Amino acid sequence: MGKRVIPRDGREAATAEAHGWFVTDAFSFRLIATDGTARRGEISMPRGTVRTPAFMPVGTGGTVKAMYLDQVRALGSDIILGNTYHLMLRPGAERIARLGGLHDFARWPHPILTDSGGFQVMSLAKLRKLDENGVTFRSHIDGSAHVMTPERSIEIQGLLDSDIQMQLDECVALPSSEVEIERAMELSLRWAERCKAAFGEQPGKAMFGIVQGGDNATLRVRSARALRGLGLKGYAVGGLAVGEPQAVMLEMLEATCPELPADRPRYLMGVGTPDDILKSLARGIDMFDCVMPTRAGRHGLAYTRRGKVNLRNARHADDPRPLDEESDCPASRDYSRAYLHHLVRSQEALGAMLLTWNNLAYYQGLMADIRAAIEAGSFAERAALISEGWARGDLPAL
Amino acid sequence: MGKRVIPRDGREAATAEAHGWFVTDAFSFRLIATDGTARRGEISMPRGTVRTPAFMPVGTGGTVKAMYLDQVRALGSDIILGNTYHLMLRPGAERIARLGGLHDFARWPHPILTDSGGFQVMSLAKLRKLDENGVTFRSHIDGSAHVMTPERSIEIQGLLDSDIQMQLDECVALPSSEVEIERAMELSLRWAERCKAAFGEQPGKAMFGIVQGGDNATLRVRSARALRGLGLKGYAVGGLAVGEPQAVMLEMLEATCPELPADRPRYLMGVGTPDDILKSLARGIDMFDCVMPTRAGRHGLAYTRRGKVNLRNARHADDPRPLDEESDCPASRDYSRAYLHHLVRSQEALGAMLLTWNNLAYYQGLMADIRAAIEAGSFAERAALISEGWARGDLPAL
Numbered sequence: 001m002g003k004r005v006i007p008r009d010g011r012e013a014a015t016a017e018a019h020g021w022f023v024t025d026a027f028s029f030r031l032i033a034t035d036g037t038a039r040r041g042e043i044s045m046p047r048g049t050v051r052t053p054a055f056m057p058v059g060t061g062g063t064v065k066a067m068y069l070d071q072v073r074a075l076g077s078d079i080i081l082g083n084t085y086h087l088m089l090r091p092g093a094e095r096i097a098r099l100g101g102l103h104d105f106a107r108w109p110h111p112i113l114t115d116s117g118g119f120q121v122m123s124l125a126k127l128r129k130l131d132e133n134g135v136t137f138r139s140h141i142d143g144s145a146h147v148m149t150p151e152r153s154i155e156i157q158g159l160l161d162s163d164i165q166m167q168l169d170e171c172v173a174l175p176s177s178e179v180e181i182e183r184a185m186e187l188s189l190r191w192a193e194r195c196k197a198a199f200g201e202q203p204g205k206a207m208f209g210i211v212q213g214g215d216n217a218t219l220r221v222r223s224a225r226a227l228r229g230l231g232l233k234g235y236a237v238g239g240l241a242v243g244e245p246q247a248v249m250l251e252m253l254e255a256t257c258p259e260l261p262a263d264r265p266r267y268l269m270g271v272g273t274p275d276d277i278l279k280s281l282a283r284g285i286d287m288f289d290c291v292m293p294t295r296a297g298r299h300g301l302a303y304t305r306r307g308k309v310n311l312r313n314a315r316h317a318d319d320p321r322p323l324d325e326e327s328d329c330p331a332s333r334d335y336s337r338a339y340l341h342h343l344v345r346s347q348e349a350l351g352a353m354l355l356t357w358n359n360l361a362y363y364q365g366l367m368a369d370i371r372a373a374i375e376a377g378s379f380a381e382r383a384a385l386i387s388e389g390w391a392r393g394d395l396p397a398l
Numbered sequence: 399m400g401k402r403v404i405p406r407d408g409r410e411a412a413t414a415e416a417h418g419w420f421v422t423d424a425f426s427f428r429l430i431a432t433d434g435t436a437r438r439g440e441i442s443m444p445r446g447t448v449r450t451p452a453f454m455p456v457g458t459g460g461t462v463k464a465m466y467l468d469q470v471r472a473l474g475s476d477i478i479l480g481n482t483y484h485l486m487l488r489p490g491a492e493r494i495a496r497l498g499g500l501h502d503f504a505r506w507p508h509p510i511l512t513d514s515g516g517f518q519v520m521s522l523a524k525l526r527k528l529d530e531n532g533v534t535f536r537s538h539i540d541g542s543a544h545v546m547t548p549e550r551s552i553e554i555q556g557l558l559d560s561d562i563q564m565q566l567d568e569c570v571a572l573p574s575s576e577v578e579i580e581r582a583m584e585l586s587l588r589w590a591e592r593c594k595a596a597f598g599e600q601p602g603k604a605m606f607g608i609v610q611g612g613d614n615a616t617l618r619v620r621s622a623r624a625l626r627g628l629g630l631k632g633y634a635v636g637g638l639a640v641g642e643p644q645a646v647m648l649e650m651l652e653a654t655c656p657e658l659p660a661d662r663p664r665y666l667m668g669v670g671t672p673d674d675i676l677k678s679l680a681r682g683i684d685m686f687d688c689v690m691p692t693r694a695g696r697h698g699l700a701y702t703r704r705g706k707v708n709l710r711n712a713r714h715a716d717d718p719r720p721l722d723e724e725s726d727c728p729a730s731r732d733y734s735r736a737y738l739h740h741l742v743r744s745q746e747a748l749g750a751m752l753l754t755w756n757n758l759a760y761y762q763g764l765m766a767d768i769r770a771a772i773e774a775g776s777f778a779e780r781a782a783l784i785s786e787g788w789a790r791g792d793l794p795a796l
Contacts (some may be wrong), residue, residue: 066747091740099718099736125705338497342489349464
């Protein structure tokens, strides 16, 4: 898997050079450093390199809500996530393919990971019916009928031209019975094989399998071992952060991660709070995605090094201080809490724009901080300091 | 009124130098060129210079909706408008004063014009009662009781630290009876005197009077002459674009403008479409404000040199072409109509962000174009070309 420099354009080449990166024609993962079970790595693919541990902002419908993608990039995002369910319904996968793929459509020339669509079919669509073959459902937008099979999911993700594609799986809500969890896990394994066959050989891209097994460590281990046997380019852990306590999630990761090959990236789907991320990557996870920073930003909530701040709260109404005077992000550093409070209370678009910007800046700054700490072998100390900052809480009111 | 250079900061000084501007400690207007009755001028005040004819984006509640003010500035906006009614109710004028004024609050260090609040009291507030003294009303937000007098309007605009303040006036909807129009016009004149007294001497700022008189040229002339007698620093024309045909509006401008002093700026309030602006400045107007570019942007409408384009229309769903491939604005030049259509249909915030950006870019580009044409003595030819572009209409569908 020889690396060579293929600059996509002047700017990309300059970036690659600045970071000491090489652009590759194949999908590959390189472990750069470990610190305990925390890992620092790099995923390389033709559209760019993803520094891990990585946080992937969620670009549901071809847009990271209330952000210009240039801003998302400038915050240090190497990859974003697209939702297959949303995009297949609107504007449609075939349409996006005709328009040159999701990268051109949304103006994001860097790597994109897409989910399989399965999770959102089960949470958003109407009249769902699941069997061995796949899921039939009706769109929550216009009621149109659709069939999602493992093969169709991979086909759609191909039409979107996604760089990292996910197998179709079945994710059960927790708590659930062991029988139900096992049934869904076994079905997901059979679908993993079908997705692998449908994906075939695509050197510059990857299809990840998804470990299921609910809150049952034995089932998780069985799922991970079976997937490992398929020799995939990466492995996700699904079906967590679906209602169980954080301790259960971490226990599942402790059971699962040692069963996954060390030379492949590991992605914990849909997680989570900064604290979830810190504790999960300490257990060997490399990639995360979550709507929290973007969704919270639209609801007046700011993530900061002093924890979560609710800008709707009247305590901010006369506060001239910024969210974080030490941040590099203009949204965090340059606007007063009083102004942010006013924007949130008035339901002004700029409130969502600034708080989403702040939140993604905080998440990406956190990831950069952690990557540096792992490289320096000081992850535990750094993680302790970060957690202490959250625990101390926000600035006292003026 | 001696001009001298008072750089407010490094960036401002560099800008002033680049434009050959001088920053002044007094409010002044300079006529640079005329072309027929169209005027090219400059309003100078301590916070900056406004190139006229000028379009002022509307920043209702301390934010130009769905835009960062840095973007608004970069489009060539020299001044924005703030709405006294909205700001006095939320977050409150006294609060903004404590926080350092509207410029600091919203992070716009350049000139700001505020309306008197009267127009929106009459259109938005509840239980309005108007008499000689002023208007009592209840907030449309929380039902709280307020009294707006000429003196209170000027006081509030002072608390906001507005650079150009407007007299309180009464604006009648058209059609209206002559008796009613005359009564409101005479009341507005008496309020102009009270506002002038309340404003007093403020060398770096201005208080503009407002010509009223509905669609009655005789009353308009009487109003303009009486206001001129007050020796104000600038004059607005109010009560137009309130339901009357464009021809009536232009007729009123033709009657009014010659009555206003040539050495003072003239502001047509709340106008309008690009065509309204083109025809009004041809009649001697220097300043405009309107919610159209920002509001239209939130409703899927784009202003372009080929006229108005409705991005909701299905004809754009598969169109890879940008709104305007020749524009300097990324929103206009870099995003496909298909993507914009998708964002609008999906009610994504980015749709409003990009279309508002496009629209303000179009409006400010139009103003720059017109200013250059007036200076070059080619306004009529340029205006004809611009109008022809609109009349030809949008690109044919693919």
